Amino acid sequence: DTAVSQTPKYLVTQMGNDKSIKCEQNLGHDTMYWYKQDSKKFLKIMFSYNNKELIINETVPNRFSPKSPDKAHLNLHINSLELGDSAVYFCASSQDLIQGRGNTEAFFGQGTRLTVV
């Protein structure tokens, strides 16, 4: 069983289109994330949700809208795609720990390679 699964794995689309990437985790984790990896391999957090509540929004253009229907799912919708949105998008999840001990390690999906042409 795949712990964190994203679909699709590859997405090629034209500028101006709207697209969605889906993510599901079967680990029972409370927190889910979206990270973006650019062409230089740099990884940067975009959003995180804890029990369906937005916790982190890292100055991402509002063309990007995450949606969490339940704590096992965190989808990413992108409007009006631009060339600069081409990247690999990773979904991840982790478990809150009690008593201020933070979160467990994040488990990542296999990534979605988005190419905007």
Place this chain on the structure above:
Amino acid sequence: AQKVTQAQTEISVVEKEDVTLDCVYETRDTTYYLFWYKQPPSGELVFLIRRNSFDEQNEISGRYSWNFQKSTSSFNFTITASQVVDSAVYFCARGTSYGKLTFGQGTILTVHP
């Protein structure tokens, strides 16, 4: 911004050599978490280790070992007797108490047969 710096962009070694990947972090937090992830050519991100800021004990797992030194804000990763399958991009990351990871730039490790 509190950065994570991996000064080595690329490292190339021959199989069976030992190799150390450096990681230096910045933080204003009293409590924080440090991680290493591996990204093989297939592209997925594989968790290797998590350390808490209040636990400076070093760790060994097979051919992998990690040296955490708060005094120098470093969390270095050593692979002993490297193998071709170790070729990957390795990322160091610092985590906050609410789960946000700040990654270093990554170190590309190539192990030649």
